[in-house]
Amino acid sequence: MDHSVPVMLIATTDPTSRRILGDELRRRYGADYEVVTCADYAHGRAVLDGLRRWNRQVALILGCYGPADRGGLEFLRRAYGFHPAAKRGVVVIWGDFASAPTVFRAIARGYAELVIIRPERLRDEEFHGAITDALDDWHLAQGVGFEAVRLIGEVGDERTHALRDSLSRNHIPVGFHPAGSEMAERTLESVGLRNPVLPVMVLEFTAPPIVLENPSDLEIAEAMGVTRPPPADKIFDVVVVGxxxxxxxxxVYASSEGLxxxxxxxxxxxxxxxxxxLIRNYPGFSRGVSGAHLAYRSFHQAWTLGTDFLFLRKVEGLGTDGALYTVSISDGSAVRCRAVVVATGVDYRRLGITPLEDLVGRGVFYGATVSEAPAMAGKHVCVVGGGNSAGQAVLHLAKYAKNVTLLVRGPTLSVSMSEYLISQLEATRNVAIRYGTVLVGARDRDGFLAAVEVAASGAADATPGEEIEAGGLFVLIGSVPRxxxxxxxxxxxxxxFLRTGASRDVSDAGSVRPDRAPLALETSMPGIFAIGDVRAGSIKRVATAVGDGATVVSMLHTYLAENPLPASPAARGAESTHEELTGHVRFE
Ligand SMILES: Cc1cc2nc3c(=O)[nH]c(=O)nc-3n(C[C@H](O)[C@H](O)[C@H](O)COP(=O)(O)OP(=O)(O)OC[C@H]3O[C@@H](n4cnc5c(N)ncnc54)[C@H](O)[C@@H]3O)c2cc1C
Known part of the structure; x- marks a missing residue:
């Protein structure tokens, strides 16, 4: 067997499931993957251990849960420790509704990433859809195969990591080769580079390949050549920032409606x-969907509908040019438009403690993530933060967890949390508050958070921390709107956060708008709209952000109709004419 072929491993004590899954996967994927079946979980673990030692790639691990096999969930939980990058799926039998609550709880705890219904007939495309989605996610994360861009850098170097992350999130096939590796040396030699400043990027899809030494984002954007600033005389109906x-x-909505x-x-x-x-709560994706996939599909949809994109460039300022807005871009250019939608989101304040950051999604969560609460049943949970959102999260988690400890850096909550919440926390039997306490570290078991390490605020760095058992840690130390x-x-x-019509008193002093109340998603500045997480009072969720994004388009139509483009020949000449065809925007 070719050792570069990735493995799919099925372990179950149920012989029927083992036969069906083995046959199905071999028939459909046997040419590209080695399908391994194991008759019990100890054997499954031994094989995974061997594969790890032989540096074999494992793409997919399946275990079963149902009346004939109760061991699959625990197997999948432990499998993470052997092959963290592999997709883990629990296979259930159609109609076994009694097992559903246990399976869903285990998924919420991160034991597996997807539930798959065992196929009961040939050509079960629903089953194969689930498998190919999982393989697609795995490939995206691995960046294996075709290398449009070859990246050479030091392992652990922050800029190299950021470039790798940004390229793969932008769906650009990138191959990373650590400095000093055979492939890195061969690539550098082929482009004539000796002692380059790392990281080096080689754009393999250009002829001859473009070579960039320690490039800035802008240099990369320009070299890629996929998105270039529009001509200076172009006027957009709307520029969306973010x-x-x-x-x-x-x-998607603006382009499809002719803007x-x-x-x-x-x-x-x-x-x-x-x-x-994995986003598990976006309607329509019952198996969950990876954020990267959801984003890429939306991007592709907007692009095919006619949206222009400028990537790896930041908006740095907003100005006016007569009745138009000008948006200043970090490459020094400016884009003119009639309206602006601010969709710049937030930066979550991070703890920046390496062992904790490594466990995000596996016991450590940023934000309240209400959907995780039921998975905390019977566990001891910690929450970090001193604001109202931390207080609300504690009360919610206390309904499920055995007990919850709120870790507060300062000596009191009264300056940062509402009195009623403090009283509720104090009255809740299974809640404890520890003041003057900071997080300093964490310990994991099989790749999942097992305990956090805390110390007294202001204690010297060398002071050993105290360990607190924790099955979950929720970090709510604030977010910063961009x-x-x-x-x-x-x-x-x-x-x-940006106030919009819905969240501000329109009689507020200082409004820039002299004539009418702002539309529901319009800021105090006419024609400047705010949507998603950056908007004051927004619900910080993917679906609500998408809802804002769709809703704002009807307001854009209202605003653009109220503020027609001046009938300047230059402006008209530069405009596309599809607005006139759709009738959404009329020129005078
Ligand atoms: C790890 C994680 C997991 C999550 N999981 C879930 C989940 O399971 N379910 C759920 O519903 N929600 C989840 N959320 C929350 C959800 O992702 C956000 O609510 C949502 O992404 C908000 O969308 P947005 O478009 O408003 O902002 P963002 O997603 O923050 O996007 C803003 C974009 O604007 C860009 N930008 C910012 N400033 C500028 C500028 N000056 N110029 C150009 N571009 C700029 C940023 O680079 C960014 O790409 C999760 C969040 C995180 C961090």
Whole structure:
């Protein structure tokens, strides 16, 4: 057997499931994967251990859960420790509804990533759809195979990691080769580079290959050549800042409804959602969907509908040019438009403690992630933070967890949390509050959080921490809206989120709008809209961000109809004419 062929492993004590799954997978995937079946879980673990020692790639691990086999969930949990990158699926039998709650709880705890119904007939395309989706996610994460871009850098170097992450989140096939490896040396020699400044990128899809030494984002964007600033005389109906779920939704709807639309994205499509390996609560995706896939599909949809994109460039300022807005881009160019949709999201404040960051999604969660609460049943859980969102998360988790400890850096909560929440916390039997306490580390068991390490605030770095058993850690230390590029005249709430018609008192002093109340998603500045996480009062979810993105388009139509483009020949000449055809926007 060719050792570069990835493995699919099935382990189950149920002979019928083993036969069906083995046959199905071999018949459909046998040419590209080695399908291994194991008759019990100890054997399954031994094989996984061997594969790890032989550096074999494992793409998919399947275990079963049902009346004939109760061991699959625990097997999948432990399998993570052997092959963290492999997709893990639990196979259930159609009609075994009694097993569903246990399986769903295990999925919420991260034991497996997907539930698959065992095929009962040939050509069960639903089953194969689940398998190919999982393999697709695995390939995306691995970046194996075709290398459009070859990246050479030091393992552990931050810039190299950021480039690798950004390229794969933007769906650019990238092959990473550590400095000093045979392939790295061969590549550098073939492009005539000796002692280059790392990281080096070689664009293999150009002829001759373009070579970039320690490039900036802008140099990469220019070398890629896929998205270039539009001609200076082009006027867009709308510029969307940010290609997270909300910005992409606006792009899809605006373009499909005939508005000329440009999206500017500073990092990678998908925003925060693009960093999530599995979004389980987005309607319509019962098996969950990887954030990167959801984002890429939305991007592709918007692109095919006619949206223009500018990637790896940030919006740095907003100005006016007569009745138009000008959006300043980090490459020095400016884009003119009639309206702007701010979809720049938030940055979650991170703990920055390596062992904890490594366990995100496997016991450590940023934000309240309500969907994880039932999975905390019977466990001891810690919450970090001193604000209302931390207090609400504690009360919610206390309904499920054995007990919850709130870790507060300061000596009191009264300056940061509402009194009623503090009283509720104090009255809740299974809640403890530890003041003057900071997190310093974590310990895992089989790749899942097992305990956190805490110390007294202000204690010397060398002071050993105290270990607290923790099956879950929820970090709610605040999020920062990304609005620094907007003028101060655009109203914010005290935390810096953008106020829109729905969340502000229209009689507020200082409004820039003299004539009418802002539309529901319009900021205090006419024609500047805010959607998704950056909007004051928004619900921080993918679906609500997408909802905002779709909703704002009807308001764009209203605004654009109220503010027609001046009938300047230059402006008209540069405009596309599809607005006139659709009748959404009329020129005077
Ligand atoms: C790890 C993780 C897991 C999550 N899991 C879930 C989940 O399972 N279910 C769920 O419903 N929600 C989940 N969320 C929350 C969800 O991802 C967000 O609510 C959602 O992404 C918000 O979308 P958005 O478009 O408003 O902003 P964002 O996703 O934050 O996107 C904003 C985009 O704007 C870009 N940008 C910012 N400033 C500029 C600028 N000046 N110029 C150009 N571009 C700029 C950023 O690079 C970014 O791509 C998760 C969040 C995280 C971090």
């Amino acid at each position: 290609a997270g779920p909300s910005g992409l939704a606006t792009a 000329s639309t440009m999206v500017v994205e500073g990092e990678a499509v998908g925003g925060q959602a693009g960093t999530s390996s 609005t620094s590029w907007l003028p101060d005249t655009v109203e914010r709430d005290p935390a810096g």
